[in-house]
Amino acid sequence: MKRQKYNPSVIEPKWQEKWEADRLYHAEEDAGRPKFYFLTMLPYTSGDLHIGHWYAMAPSDAKARYLRMKGYNVMFPVGFDAFGLPAENAAINHGIHPHKWTMANIERMRGQLRSMGAMWDWEREAVTADPDYYKWSQWFFLKFYQHDLAYRSMAPVDWCPNCNTTLAREQVWGEDRHCERCGTPVIKKDLEQWFFRITKYADELLDFGKIDWPERVVTMQTNWIGRSEGVTFDLGIKGSPKRIPVFTTRPDTVFGMTFAVLAPEHPLVAELTTDEHRAAVEDYRQRARRLSEIERLSTEREREGVFIGSYAINPMNEEQVPLYIADYVLMTYGTGAIMGVPGHDERDFDFAERNGLPIPVVIAPAGWDGQPLEAAYLDEGTMVNSGRFDGLPSSEGWEAITDDMETRGVGHREVQYRLHDWLISRQRYWGAPIPMIYCGQCGIVPVPEDQLPVLLPEDAEFRPTGESPLKYHEGFLHTTCPQCDGPARRETDTMDTFMCSSWYHMRYTSPGYDKGPIDPARYQYWRPVDQYTGGIEHATMHLLYTRFFTKACRDIGILDHDEPMLRLFNQGIILGEDNEKMSKSRGNVVNPDDFVQSMGADTTRAYLMFIGPWDAGGPWSSRGIEGVYRFFQRAWDVALAKPKSFAEQASANEVAALRRITHKTIRKVTDDMEAFRFNTMIAALMEFNNYLVKARQTPVVHTDAWREAVRTLILLLAPTAPHLAEELWQRIGGTYSVHTQPWPEWDEDAAADEMVTLVVQVNGKVRDRLPVAVGTSEEEARDLALGSSKVQRHTAKKNVVKVIYVPDEVINIVVK
């Protein structure tokens, strides 16, 4: 009779069904056990599950399973980010309703996700496009509105002409300022839109003290928030009582101001432009405006500008300087106006050169000879040409000038941020309607809570026109004012989907709860997320928004903690076999279903973990995956193949050696699991297995140590290859389920080496390797080393100057 071979296509579906029938992975609150909330960023309902999803999820699942075996009550939920432009665009292209399209995708993806054999608790699934879900997204919006964290404002906003909607600043990427979704360069539009006051939390968002996140994300968020300390002070205007506030981080350079610049859109431009310059100014403003509406491809833009005829007055020395407009000054940062200090600012330097303006030095670099400098000097130095501040180090001048301005009431210390408020309005159909009503009598009126959800009408025409499709749905648009019962109109824009994904981790704790977004008691048990995993691309979008959301909810009184996710791990990107990003046009897309079918989910999961460091990503290899498949086949044989009989007994040494590698492997695998080093973890399991393949041909195969080794191998494999481990566990007579077994512990004594290889060096070069007992003394090691003929060859006729001995590692003999 032939022994059964490893056959994943039989065992994988079998165990998946059993696990589901047994609700093996359903997590309930249990005050008696430490909880662990393990979360992977929820997938977008784009269609098929691709290998990138597997790369993000399979290692997460392995880690979550490991933590469960370690004794934690682990919650590992999954759901779908189901609203958004791609769904809508795809639906339009296929002539299907977005709802239908999305739900069909979800159905398909559920099946594909199940094929992974992950321990998701499907009873907690959330779909952001379900009315039960977006009702609470709307509820949060109302809370934010009540607490002055949501406001409506007319502002120049980013508009994607392809997606036909506004975007948040975080969704505009790259040098050419393109749409994060479709790549089209965005344009500016002046529109009345809804914003969330994320800037109120700028300083708190810069504090990462309560979370353990990758340095990379911390840096990106810090740069994105862009905090600058400086001074806002007023420039006077010759012949006018008006003042122009300007912001600077270098008040110490104020005596070097030789001009001032307003942004072209600055509100004072019209008033301060003299008649003789009006035509040129108007012309420039038109051009600047058009420039922002066409592609901005030139990186080295000339710093042009035009004089508007007025003069600004420097409040420190009452000097008059010409006032310009130039598009290198942005209306969206600071006050939209600057002092021009060409001696100590690169942009101002270029501008002054171009316009023939003087470039005085007011901060002298060390050893300055009094001559003009060739470029703007940006560092600290000694103040010169600065009146009574001359001779001060610039850092002291900074404080002295600022104090002077504050005393005289012309300026004050101020902090500016690059971060803008979060624009959440979208002029598209497939999103959660913003629950607001506009009444001719009462103005802006929130939809009362008991009228939520504001349902998305199924029968709307959802083609993108640049305005919300809901605007043309009469039944949706017209309503009555909740305050005066008079005729009123609904807000027709929908919410940014990042609003929906800012709180999905909260919803998982309380599936189906209908008295609020979360059941406080259940939330209390699970919160916060202990470990979050997902792609780095969300560093300044989702990961920033959800932190803001948590802090806002805390201040409103909905939550009692400051941060949503304590630890974060960003996996890398899986590339095609050609080492390029996967794309249909390149034809290098890997379909996980193919490999699941031929080699199994366990193999596919394990191979993805084996490729390299998880945060590094790397190229897929269809040859490489076969190595993992072979490994599992050999593991199957190691555990199940009938051993030979031996006349002799295993020696104590053989048994000790087997136990040593068993316990060393437990230690290595545990350490690597903890540190997300899945690639070396699997390498250690392979080494262990290779050892067992050989040991199986010796008498140790009939010892308790062997049974311990096999049992250990299966347990250590369980997080990585859950089906294989369950099958082997059952076949060796283990009690169901392997996934509820405790994680093995290693015995330091059993893992300890008796002998080590002592590396013998002469002048740092390896000359010999000697087997020695652990803990060999220096004298003994020295005698052994000096006695080695290989060493003597290099020490002959030379004097031993020094011997460095690192016990159990190396002995280095220094000769001259």
Added chain:
RNA sequence: GCCGAAGUGGCGGAACGGUAUACGCGGCGGUCUCAAAAACCGCUGGGGGUAAACCCUGUGUGGGUUCGAAUCCCACCUUCGGCACCA
């Protein structure tokens, strides 16, 4: 331009300042077979030497620190990622 990360065999990648290249892929040789595939066993950085012993050399480049450097320091080169008129 600024900030960050990384450069190791033919390939993916291992290496608390202490045996460079673990583990896997590929390649070469062998066992089995009529043959092939699969499986199994052995070898596999480069150069010299006789495929032994042994010697030299080698972790992007050039310096430095150290008994000893892939690892630490300095400079540079390259690649990738982020930001980019942010005053």
